Amino acid sequence: MSNSKETVTGPTAEICERIWLSIAEKRLRPGARLKEEQLAEIFEVSRARVRQALAVLESEGLVTIVPNRGAFVSEPGVDEARDVFHVRKQIEARVVERLIDRVSADQIPLLEAHLRQEREADQRGDTSATIRLSGGFHLLLAELAGSDFLFGILRDLISRSSLITAMYRSRHLHNCGPDEHAALIDCIRARDKPGATRIMLDHLQHVEDELDLSEEVPTTRDLRQALV
Amino acid sequence: MSNSKETVTGPTAEICERIWLSIAEKRLRPGARLKEEQLAEIFEVSRARVRQALAVLESEGLVTIVPNRGAFVSEPGVDEARDVFHVRKQIEARVVERLIDRVSADQIPLLEAHLRQEREADQRGDTSATIRLSGGFHLLLAELAGSDFLFGILRDLISRSSLITAMYRSRHLHNCGPDEHAALIDCIRARDKPGATRIMLDHLQHVEDELDLSEEVPTTRDLRQALV
DNA sequence: ATGAACAATATTGTCTACATTTTTGTAGTC
C-alpha cells in the first residue's frame, strides 16, 4: 500500500529532493538566493528542469519566486510558523494513533534500528546526519502508519519546520533529541495510544518552546524596516 | 492571517489552478491525455510554462507523467482512494473544530451566502456550478478556520476526491447535498462542536458510501488485463 | 493473409539564442 520509498520518481522530483534535503538540513538558509544557472551546473541538468523543480518547490511553499528577480528560500512569518506547528501537532498525533492501530510486531525493529542510527550520529557529532535522521524518524512513523497522504503532508510539515527553526530558534537547536523518540517507541510497542500521543505532543511542544515567535524577524529582502 | 483568496500568484500557479478546476469539476476525466502543445495554445502561454505547471500538478498527485509519453490525469487506485477519504475525514473534523473555536459572528453570513449560491445553482440545474460550489463550501470552512496550511491540505484532498468519485461512483453522484451543509452551519452557529463533527463525518461517509471501492477499476493505459 | 521489418508521423525532452528586466557601475552636471 505504502510506496515504501519514493525511488520511482522523475528527474524533476530528484532535483526537488536534493534542494529539499539541503533546506531540511539547514544548509540552505531562509532568504538564500537560488540562481537557476548555478543550480543547473551543480545538478548537471538543463536550466529548464531547474525551473520546473523551482516551480514545484514554490507550490510547496518552500521557495518564493519573485518575477524577474529569481527564486529564494522562503522566510515564513510568525503567523505561518504558529500555523505549521499547530497543524503538525494534530497531524503527528493522528499518525501515531493510526500507527498503533496498524503496526505489526516485525515493524518495531525498524524504529529501533533508526533510533540506533540517531544515537550514533549524535555521539559522533555529525550534525548533518543528526538533523536528517531526526526528521527521518517522524517520516518513518508516517510511512509505517500506512498512509501515503499523511506521509506527504508530514514531509511538507517537516521541511517547513526546518525553515522555521532556522529562522526563529533562540538558543542552540534542540534537534529532536533521541531520548524522546525512545520513549515514543516504548509506548508504541506497548500500544499505549494516549501515552504515545502525549509524548508526541510534548515532544513537538519542546521544539516549539525553543523558538522565539514573539516578534516578526525582518525579512532579508526588505531591508527598509531592518535599518529604519 | 489567511490569504483571503490566492489572487497574488505567479503565472504557473494560474495554469495549475485552471487545470485543477477542470479536474475538480470533472470536465477532465481520469486518464485523460494532457498534450503540452495543446495546453500551451489553450492558455496562450509557452510550452515551457505548461511543463512547469504539469510538474507541479504531478507533485500534487493530480497528474501522472510518463517519460517520453506525456502527462495524464491520474487514476487513483482503491488503496489511495480509501486513504484519501480516511485522511479527509480526520482533516475536516479538525477544520470544523478549529472553526468553531475561532469563528466570529460576522463570518456566519459568509457561510449562509455560500449556501444560498449552492441552492440556486442546484435548482437551476447548473451541475458545473454545483460541483464547484459544493467543494467551495468545504474550502470556505478551511479558510474561515484561519489556517493556510489546513486550507492547502484540504484543497489537495478535494481535488483528489473529485478524481476518485469520477472513477468509482456506482450510481448518480451525490454532489455533497446542500442540506447537510445547512445542518452543519446550524451547529457552527450554535458552537456545537460534537454535533458539527458528527455531521461532517456522516456527510463524508455518505459520499464515500456511494462509491464502489470493492475492486480495482482497470486503468485506461493498461488495456492488457481489461481485455484479458 | 499474416507477420515482421521499416518508414512516417507525432510528441516529448533538450539546447541555444535572444528579449526583457533588474541591478550595478560610471560618467556627467550642478
Place this chain on the structure above:
DNA sequence: GACTACAAAAATGTAGACAATATTGTTCAT
C-alpha cells in the same frame, strides 16, 4: 562632492529549432 542620467552586466523569461522516443502506418516477404 553629491545627485541624476545613462550605460554595462547579470539574471530571468520566452521562443524556436533540433534531437530522442514512441506510436502509427506501410510495405514486403513468406
